[in-house]
Amino acid sequence: MRAERAYITGLYARLDGEREQARARYRSALGETGIALVERDADVRIRAREAVRLNVADNGLCFGRLDALSGEISYIGRLGLFDGENDYEPLLLDWRAPAARPFYVATAATPENMRRRRQFHALGRTVVDFTDEVLGRPQAGERGDAALLAAVNAPRGEGMRDIVATIQAEQDEIIRLGHAGVLVVEGGPGTGKTAVALHRVAYLLYTQRERMSRSGVLVVGPSPLFLDHIGRVLPALGESDVVFMTPGDLVPGLCVRGEDEPDVARLKGSLKILDVLKAAVADRQQVPAEPVPVELTDVTVELDAGIADEARLEARRSGLPHNEARAVFREHVVAIVAERAVAKIGEGWLTEEDGGAWAELRADVLEELAEHEELDATLSALWPDLTPETLLAPLYMSPRRLRAAGGDPALFRADGGAWTVSDVPLLDELADLLGRDESAARAAARRHWEEEAEYSAGVLDLVKLDREEMDEDVMLAAEHLLYAEDLAERFVERDTRDLAERAAADRDWTYGHVVVDEAQELSEMDWRVLMRRCPSRSFTIVGDLAQRRSVAGATAWGPVLAPYVADRWAYRRLTVNYRTPAEIMAVAGALLAEFAPDVRPPESVRACGTRPWSKRVADGELRTAIDEFERAEAEREGTSVVIGPADVPGAVPPSAAKGLEFDAVLVVEPARILAGGARGAAELYVALTRATQRLGVLHRDPLPAALSGLAEAGVVRAGHRRFL
Numbered sequence: 027m028r029a030e031r032a033y034i035t036g037l038y039a040r041l042d043g044e045r046e047q048a049r050a051r052y053r054s055a056l057g058e059t060g061i062a063l064v065e066r067d068a069d070v071r072i073r074a075r076e077a078v079r080l081n082v083a084d085n086g087l088c089f090g091r092l093d094a095l096s097g098e099i100s101y102i103g104r105l106g107l108f109d110g111e112n113d114y115e116p117l118l119l120d121w122r123a124p125a126a127r128p129f130y131v132a133t134a135a136t137p138e139n140m141r142r143r144r145q146f147h148a149l150g151r152t153v154v155d156f157t158d159e160v161l162g163r164p165q166a167g168e169r170g171d172a173a174l175l176a177a178v179n180a181p182r183g184e185g186m187r188d189i190v191a192t193i194q195a196e197q198d199e200i201i202r203l204g205h206a207g208v209l210v211v212e213g214g215p216g217t218g219k220t221a222v223a224l225h226r227v228a229y230l231l232y233t234q235r236e237r238m239s240r241s242g243v244l245v246v247g248p249s250p251l252f253l254d255h256i257g258r259v260l261p262a263l264g265e266s267d268v269v270f271m272t273p274g275d276l277v278p279g280l281c282v283r284g285e286d287e288p289d290v291a292r293l294k295g296s297l298k299i300l301d302v303l304k305a306a307v308a309d310r311q312q313v314p315a316e317p318v319p320v321e322l323t324d325v326t327v328e329l330d331a332g333i334a335d336e337a338r339l340e341a342r343r344s345g346l347p348h349n350e351a352r353a354v355f356r357e358h359v360v361a362i363v364a365e366r367a368v369a370k371i372g373e374g375w376l377t378e379e380d381g382g383a384w385a386e387l388r389a390d391v392l393e394e395l396a397e398h399e400e401l402d403a404t405l406s407a408l409w410p411d412l413t414p415e416t417l418l419a420p421l422y423m424s425p426r427r428l429r430a431a432g433g434d435p436a437l438f439r440a441d442g443g444a445w446t447v448s449d450v451p452l453l454d455e456l457a458d459l460l461g462r463d464e465s466a467a468r469a470a471a472r473r474h475w476e477e478e479a480e481y482s483a484g485v486l487d488l489v490k491l492d493r494e495e496m497d498e499d500v501m502l503a504a505e506h507l508l509y510a511e512d513l514a515e516r517f518v519e520r521d522t523r524d525l526a527e528r529a530a531a532d533r534d535w536t537y538g539h540v541v542v543d544e545a546q547e548l549s550e551m552d553w554r555v556l557m558r559r560c561p562s563r564s565f566t567i568v569g570d571l572a573q574r575r576s577v578a579g580a581t582a583w584g585p586v587l588a589p590y591v592a593d594r595w596a597y598r599r600l601t602v603n604y605r606t607p608a609e610i611m612a613v614a615g616a617l618l619a620e621f622a623p624d625v626r627p628p629e630s631v632r633a634c635g636t637r638p639w640s641k642r643v644a645d646g647e648l649r650t651a652i653d654e655f656e657r658a659e660a661e662r663e664g665t666s667v668v669i670g671p672a673d674v675p676g677a678v679p680p681s682a683a684k685g686l687e688f689d690a691v692l693v694v695e696p697a698r699i700l701a702g703g704a705r706g707a708a709e710l711y712v713a714l715t716r717a718t719q720r721l722g723v724l725h726r727d728p729l730p731a732a733l734s735g736l737a738e739a740g741v742v743r744a745g746h747r748r749f750l
């Protein structure tokens with residue numbers, strides 16, 4: 027123990043030394059002069075990142091040691107440290123380094139040329155204990171799991187923690203999997219799917235740093251609460267090039283939380299909606315019902331349905347998106363209108379021989395048409411410039427438009443722009459179908475330019491204020507040389523925002539890797555958005571079909587992925603539940619057997635010695651019973667939650683608890699959760715599997731049969747703690 031303490035104290039000393047150097051480099055980068063601002067910003071950012079990387083390791087810098095059969099010893103930790111004075115010998119191996127792998131996968135039966143695994147337990151920077159496993163000698167059980175059990179039993183605090191010290195072999199295999207394409211990881215509740223996916227991100231960022239830190243990683247999770255819950259894990263591993271989003275945030279500028287009724291969500295989530303969107307765009311490409319007169323100086327011609335139809339055909343044939351095809355439409359209308367006008371004007375006084383005069387006439391007419399405001403207005407009415415929002419909102423609000431596009435009447439809503447999460451993939455799809463609205467882009471560029479020029483003019487004004495203190499000649503020269511707009515141009519420099527910020531704001535950003543959590547909830551249309559964001563198809567998809575709540579979600583992975591990668595995707599299963607103790611999983615498992623008899627529940631890694639309980643309450647007693655639970659939990663360490671139907675005060679619906687966990691969970695009115703919609707059983711299953719220690723159920727209606735394994739509260743059984 028003394029030797030280990032000394033070694034680990036030495037590691038912290040080395041870390042402190044490196045930190046001090048990194049801070050000094052950061053400070054000097056901040057003060058750098060004589061280089062361009064852009065370069066300095068980049069340098070500062072690199073140095074800041076270096077300092078952050080070294081800052082993450084204050085707790086559990088080193089958590090293990092491996093002794094190989096060859097006698098070689100390595101220490102494993104959150105980051106790599108090298109001995110600067112001794113040929114850069116590794117002092118501490120980064121957990122992601124290939125040489126650290128045996129630490130996670132060696133077992134008594136397959137020792138991977140290792141003799142012993144040692145796991146340290148620390149308080150702050152001090153090692154207080156360690157456990158040893160001797161490998162290569164078959165023994166009962168796979169691993170001496172003291173460290174794992176301590177980790178999974180510990181009370182939960184703010185957010186999820188990383189699991190680097192106790193990654194299990196089946197998890198490690200997934201984290202390090204060399205598969206470059208789509209990987210689906212399935213497993214029951216609490217099997218560490220989220221933890222594994224996040225550690226895989228850290229691993230990919232470590233092994234493919236160059237590529238990943240250029241393009242970043244996108245993590246998609248079910249709710250902002252969930253993203254908060256997992257938000258600490260990657261920063262704790264020193265990673266920051268990661269963007270977190272819910273499906274409602276996938277289109278920049280939108281932050282949508284509302285949901286549609288299940289039937290509408292199903293319609294919008296299906297690929298069949300694509301035909302409706304295409305037809306809705308086509309429906310906005312009109313021909314005039316009555317001929318529209320186009321008045322020119324010398325003649326008036328008519329823009330009739332025939333002309334518009336011909337031009338529309340050409341524009342559609344161009345294969346360009348709607349807004350870009352508008353130029354083709356315009357060009358054809360103008361060409362035909364011009365021909366008619368020229369023929370009309372020249373009729374009777376110009377002959378075939380008057381080639382030059384015809385050409386001149388045509389040029390005059392075209393010039394007039396180019397600036398013709400009424401024609402412009404007519405063209406805009408026939409083929410309007412559209413944004414996804416200005417197409418979709420009026421479509422929802424108009425039964426006529428819906429009918430014309432072949433949309434289900436159920437898609438109607440009075441407030442067209444009250445976006446729901448199911449609208450987000452439709453808006454994203456429309457961005458492609460409509461193409462760029464160049465006028466908007468140009469206006470934005472102009473605004474940007476004007477703002478910059480204004481800022482520069484402000485700078486010049488400031489300079490002028492100082493004029494008394496400046497040499498008059500120098501001042502004049504500066505004013506003459508630095509026109510505001512020139513100055514603005516100098517300020518238009520490379521974007522200096524963080525990668526995560528830039529990526530989140532840019533619909534055309536393509537990520538190096540995408541993690542999809544609770545992936546069973548995503549609709550076919552959601553998958554299209556995600557695939558567009560990652561053309562290289564590098565995905566870690568984690569989910570559990572049995573926990574699916576959304577009617578538009580996946581019932582199998584194959585059909586969801588086939589349009590993008592055919593059958594070229596890898597599948598892995600996780601089988602051990604690290605969250606829910608065996609006693610609670612037994613109850614949840616009985617429910618699972620009822621609604622998904624083919625799915626095997628995961629096996630809990632531990633029992634907690636306490637049976638989950640139920641209590642029947644009379645109508646007026648529910649509130650008091652909830653209060654009682656909350657009071658009892660407030661006195662304990664850890665976290666708790668009440669999960670129930672939306673109308674129970676103080677309760678959160680199961681959907682809001684998705685992916686989260688709490689030390690204690692009180693489920694209220696399970697029969698109503700079960701009966702509440704097409705996926706009620708899955709919702710109740712999610713609710714029951716959130717607890718790491720204690721589960722209670724309060725009910726007024728009779729308990730669903732599947733929950734008969736609960737102990738009735740008030741009955742004290744030998745060996746079981748009493749609740750309430």
Ligand SMILES: Nc1ncnc2c1ncn2[C@@H]1O[C@H](COP(=O)(O)OP(=O)(O)OP(=O)(O)O)[C@@H](O)[C@H]1O
Pocket residue numbers: 174177178186187188189192193194197213214215216217218219220221222570573604605684685686687715
């Ligand atoms: N190897 C491990 N060591 C310690 N804790 C672990 C390990 N694997 C998972 N856990 C813990 O188990 C709990 C459940 O993990 P996680 O939330 O990733 O499960 P999940 O499969 O995503 O669950 P769900 O499907 O219910 O959302 C977390 O507290 C996680 O830290």
